[in-house]
Every structure is written in structure tokens, then in C-alpha cells.
Amino acid sequence: MGTASSTVHTKAIHLDVEGKIQKVIFSHLSSPSDVREALSVAAGALRGEVVTLVDQVGNPVGINPKMPANSESFPYKVIVVTDEEPGQEKHLQNVFVEIAQHLSRVLGINDFKEELSAKLDVLERRMDADRLRATEIARCTEDIKKLRLGYVCGCVTPASSKRLTPRRDIPTYPKYTLSEETIEALKQPTFDIWQWAPNEMLSCIEYMYHDLGLVQEFNINSITLKRWLLCIQENYRDNPFHNFRHCFCVTQMMHGMIHLCNLKDLLSMADIAVLMTAAVCHDLDHPGYNNTYQINAHTELAIRYNNISPLENHHCAVAFQILSNPESNIFGNTDTELFRQIREGMIELILATDMAIHGGIMQEFTQCVDNFDYENRDHLRSLKQMLIKCCDISNEVRPMEVSEPWVDCLLQEYFMQSEREKSEGLPVSTFMDRDIVTKPKIQIGFIQLILIPMFEAMVKLFTQLNEVMLQPLRESRDRYEELKQSEDAMNEVMTDFSPRTRVA
Structure with missing residues (x-):
């Protein structure tokens, strides 16, 4: 049978x-x-x-x-x-023939892993250096993928597996050699995120994973890391604010917080991986309209997640759909239990970026910060939630010329939503209505009521944040208060000179 x-x-x-x-x-x-x-x-x-x-x-x-x-x-x-031009191709074919001959002679694949990996690394570097034609890159990459996935990792991609792939399935973005000045700047909250092109942002994030030791700790394949980053970039939409540059901004700030607060000495490498990867994934496929709109408009996301953090749940789902594909799973070489811990940690942090639960997270952290215990799991969870929130909404700690463009982008997205809410007959959020909102007014309230209390709590645990983050926030608030006073004075003048109805 x-x-x-x-x-x-x-x-x-x-x-x-x-x-x-x-x-x-x-x-x-x-x-x-x-x-x-x-x-x-x-x-x-x-x-x-x-x-x-x-x-x-x-x-x-x-x-x-x-x-x-x-x-x-x-x-x-x-x-x-x-x-x-058969010479280069013939040489590459000879390399693959040599690899195949080794495989046929070796009885145990474990003894051959190091030699095979070295040959593949040499081949990949030669391909990058010589800038081979697109046809050669496609052919060689396909063979490398089969060797790595089929022999080294021992995993085969199921034909039926779902995957979110970038339009560029082959890691082709150019490598950038970061200067010492850039490497040092990446650790600072003053880093100017506006001067970097998309490919350069990809290279900077790739460097961060190497710099923090995550590539070595989790045995992340270099090609897989590139493919994952490309897939992440492709799954951020072209919104005014919630886009891939915002992802880069939050990830760079997390990288800076890890260095400023010496978190590698206080947390496990799994925690560092969770913090960085949650920052990268925290707004994946954001549609540009917030949870309030999703719920009021009864969108598919709101229905799917029962009005409970629909966007944040969606960001998590997209993140792990990408990681479900072996070709883009940077944690593919970790054991099952460790990956479960990383997954749970990422979900917890991405959900924490929902501003609807900001008050509860702040209350929990302020209750434990004075007697903080790094051995206490609840304290650690609260700290990591505060870290992702600080990085997600901390644009204002950067210099004014860096932070203010973000405010303009955010207001543009707010106004897009309020116009849509009006056209669909939905409740309009007052802080998004272009007829009511001004930049100084919204910034003063956000900095004074949300950011300063949050960083004041963090300074109790990390005093070094006072000078580099808390003080710039207070200065930013003062500048916006000056702008508001100027706007108010101008409005009074305009009112005085406005036409008045004459009384008969």
C-alpha cells in the first residue's frame, strides 16, 4: 500500500x-x-x-x-x-563542487560545520567585494541558502509556511563602514536620526546587534540578520510619523539607554535582546490611525482583538509572523525554551507601548523604584516596560532641531485622523483637531504631564539620566512655553485689528 x-x-x-x-x-x-x-x-x-x-x-x-x-x-x-565572463562564475562553481566533494566524504556533518561555514563566509565576502551581476548573486545566494538551511542549521522551509518577505529577498543593501564618531554618537540621545538614508539606518541597526554582543550570544547568521532587517523595513508603512525612521529612532534610543545605564551589567543577554528587538518591531504595519479610531470605527483589528490594544497586538503578530520564517528568524539557533522567553518578553513590551495603560505602568514602577531589586521578576518587568516607553516617546530629549520635525510629522498624522473621523461621523479627539491644536500647546502638555514625571521616576534608578534626558526635557518645555506666549500675544493683536460689527 x-x-x-x-x-x-x-x-x-x-x-x-x-x-x-x-x-x-x-x-x-x-x-x-x-x-x-x-x-x-x-x-x-x-x-x-x-x-x-x-x-x-x-x-x-x-x-x-x-x-x-x-x-x-x-x-x-x-x-x-x-x-x-565565465572566469568568476567558473571559480564560484568550483567552490561549490569542492564543498559538495567534502560533504560526500564526511560521514558526520558536525565535524564539517566549521570548515563549511568558513568557506561560505569567504564566498559571501567575495560576492560583495566583486559586485557580481544580479544573475550570479541570485544563483550563488540560492545555493548558499540551501547549504546553510539544509546542512548547517538542519532546517528546511516548509512549502506551505506563511511568510512576510521584503520585495528584495536577497540581502543587497550596501555595507557601510561606520566611523568612530558615528559609533560614539549612536550611544547618545542627541543622535540626529534625520541625516541617514534607509540603507544607512539598516546598517546602523545591524551594527547595534553586533555591538551589544547579540549576534555572538544567539549565534545569529549574518545573512539572516540582513534578511530580517529588510523584512522589518518593508513592513513599516509610509506614514508621516509611524514609519521605519521612527522605528530607527526608538531603536537607537534603546541602544543609547543600554549604554548610558550600563544595562548589560544589570540584565541578562536575553533581556537585552528583548529590549532591542521589541524596539525594532514595536510599530510594525502601523496604519497611521490610533487605537481610538480603530475602536470607534469598528475596524477589523478592533474586532479581532476585542478592542484591547488592537494596534499593539497587531504589531506583535506581524513581528512573529516574520520570525516564523526560518529565512528571517534571527533567533533560529536558540533552543525552544529561550525563544519562548524572548517571545513572551517582546509581547509584554510591545503591548506596554499602548498609551491607554501608561498610568498603570507608571504607578507600578514608582511603587518599586525606591527599593528596586534586580532579582525580583516583577521589578524587572516594570523596568523593561518603562525603558520601552521612554524610548518610544522620548523624541523631545533630543536637540530642538532634531525633535521638532518629529512633532510636525506627528501633528500631520493627527490631522489626517481627525479629518477622517469628521468625514466618517466619528468622535474627534480634541488633541488631533487642527482647528484647536497648536504645536506649543500640545507639546507643553505632553512634556509636563507625561515625559517629565516618567523620567523623574527613572532618574531615581539611573542618576546619569538627569543631565542627558531630564534636563533637556525641561528646557524643551520652557522653549515651547515661550512660543505659546508669542502665539497668544499675536492672537491678541489679530483680535484687536479684526473687523467689528458696527452698532447702529
Whole structure:
């Protein structure tokens, strides 16, 4: 009697060959060379020509039995090129042949891991240095992925697994060598986040994970780290405020807090990983409209999470959907129990960014801060919640020229929401109504009522924050009070000169 494992599954690939649609069918038991040969025949490639595929947006598609199936409506574009520069490709092929020969000779894979990893690292550096053609990068990366996932990690990606992937599945953002000045600035709350391009922000976050020892501690694969960061970036929307630059801002502030407060001496490496990764993921796929709108408008998110922190629950879900894919799981080499702890910690911190529960978090921390005990799990949980909140809403501790653009971005998002609420007949939050809100007024209230009390509580535990964070907040409040006085005076003048109705 046959078994389920004996069933042969077929896959259909549709190709766009100079405007004509060609259909190729092969089984999951086919070898990569069989698949490539079948596609080459369908594409009409001649001897000495190399066939490569790209998807609808121009991303290269790896040719192998596990390549994604497609439809006639969305065929892969065929690119046939003459192999005019065989030297480099031949050298890369020789490297893979040598690796295959080693694998065939070795009986135990554990003894071969270090040598295989070294060869792959050399190959990856050569690929970056020589800036190989897109077709070569796609081919080599596909082979590297199979070697790493299939042999080193011992894990295979299920064909049915859901995944959120960036449009650029191959880690192609350029490497930046950070200067000593930049490395030191990354540790400070005065860091100017506006001068960095998206690729540079990715490189800075990548550096932070190396700097804090997280890459070494959790055996994070360098390619996986890049792919994860790209996937994170792709899943932040292009909102005025809640965007990838805000993610970078909060992550950089967390990195600075860890250094300023010497948290590596006080917390475990798992705690450091939770703090940093929660900061990176804390606003994933934010739609630009807050929880109040979600609940009042009865959106899908509000219904799904029963009006309980719908956005924050969604950020968590997206974060762990990304991590559920082995190709982008930076914690893929940790044991099950440790990953469970990291997951629980991240969920706890991301949910803590909901301003609706700010008062409860503040109350819990103020009750324990005077007798804080790092061995007490409740005290540690309260501290980590305060840290993520401080980083999430601490733009005002930066210099005015750095912090004020954030206020403009936030107000733009607020006004977008209030206009939508008015158009849909929903209650309008007064602090978002452009007819009522002014920048000085909203900033004075937020700094005085939320930020200063929060950092005053944190200073009791970390006195070094007084000069670098609490004092700048007080100065920022004073500057906005001066601006408010100027606005009030101008409004009085305008009122005095406004037309008056004459009384007969």
C-alpha cells in the first residue's frame, strides 16, 4: 500500500518568453539541474547561454524545485544572457563542487560545520567585494541558502509556511563602514536620526546587534540578520510619523539607554535582546490611525482583538509572523525554551507601548523604584516596560532641531485622523483637531504631564539620566512655553485689528 510520502507533487511554472507564455511542469523530486534544463528548453536557450528569471517587480527568482509556482497572469520574465565572463562564475562553481566533494566524504556533518561555514563566509565576502551581476548573486545566494538551511542549521522551509518577505529577498543593501564618531554618537540621545538614508539606518541597526554582543550570544547568521532587517523595513508603512525612521529612532534610543545605564551589567543577554528587538518591531504595519479610531470605527483589528490594544497586538503578530520564517528568524539557533522567553518578553513590551495603560505602568514602577531589586521578576518587568516607553516617546530629549520635525510629522498624522473621523461621523479627539491644536500647546502638555514625571521616576534608578534626558526635557518645555506666549500675544493683536460689527 502506498504512503503519503510516495505521492509525486507537480508544480507549474509560467514563463514570458519574448511576449509568449510557456508552461513548464516538473515534480518536487526533480533536481535543480533538471528544473534549469527544462526551463532553458522552454525559453529556447542555446548552448552557452544562461537563463535567469525575474518576477513582476524585477526581483530575481531562484531556479530550483522549491521555486514558487505562478499563474499565466503573473508569469516570470525570462532573461537569456551569453556567458561572456565565465572566469568568476567558473571559480564560484568550483567552490561549490569542492564543498559538495567534502560533504560526500564526511560521514558526520558536525565535524564539517566549521570548515563549511568558513568557506561560505569567504564566498559571501567575495560576492560583495566583486559586485557580481544580479544573475550570479541570485544563483550563488540560492545555493548558499540551501547549504546553510539544509546542512548547517538542519532546517528546511516548509512549502506551505506563511511568510512576510521584503520585495528584495536577497540581502543587497550596501555595507557601510561606520566611523568612530558615528559609533560614539549612536550611544547618545542627541543622535540626529534625520541625516541617514534607509540603507544607512539598516546598517546602523545591524551594527547595534553586533555591538551589544547579540549576534555572538544567539549565534545569529549574518545573512539572516540582513534578511530580517529588510523584512522589518518593508513592513513599516509610509506614514508621516509611524514609519521605519521612527522605528530607527526608538531603536537607537534603546541602544543609547543600554549604554548610558550600563544595562548589560544589570540584565541578562536575553533581556537585552528583548529590549532591542521589541524596539525594532514595536510599530510594525502601523496604519497611521490610533487605537481610538480603530475602536470607534469598528475596524477589523478592533474586532479581532476585542478592542484591547488592537494596534499593539497587531504589531506583535506581524513581528512573529516574520520570525516564523526560518529565512528571517534571527533567533533560529536558540533552543525552544529561550525563544519562548524572548517571545513572551517582546509581547509584554510591545503591548506596554499602548498609551491607554501608561498610568498603570507608571504607578507600578514608582511603587518599586525606591527599593528596586534586580532579582525580583516583577521589578524587572516594570523596568523593561518603562525603558520601552521612554524610548518610544522620548523624541523631545533630543536637540530642538532634531525633535521638532518629529512633532510636525506627528501633528500631520493627527490631522489626517481627525479629518477622517469628521468625514466618517466619528468622535474627534480634541488633541488631533487642527482647528484647536497648536504645536506649543500640545507639546507643553505632553512634556509636563507625561515625559517629565516618567523620567523623574527613572532618574531615581539611573542618576546619569538627569543631565542627558531630564534636563533637556525641561528646557524643551520652557522653549515651547515661550512660543505659546508669542502665539497668544499675536492672537491678541489679530483680535484687536479684526473687523467689528458696527452698532447702529
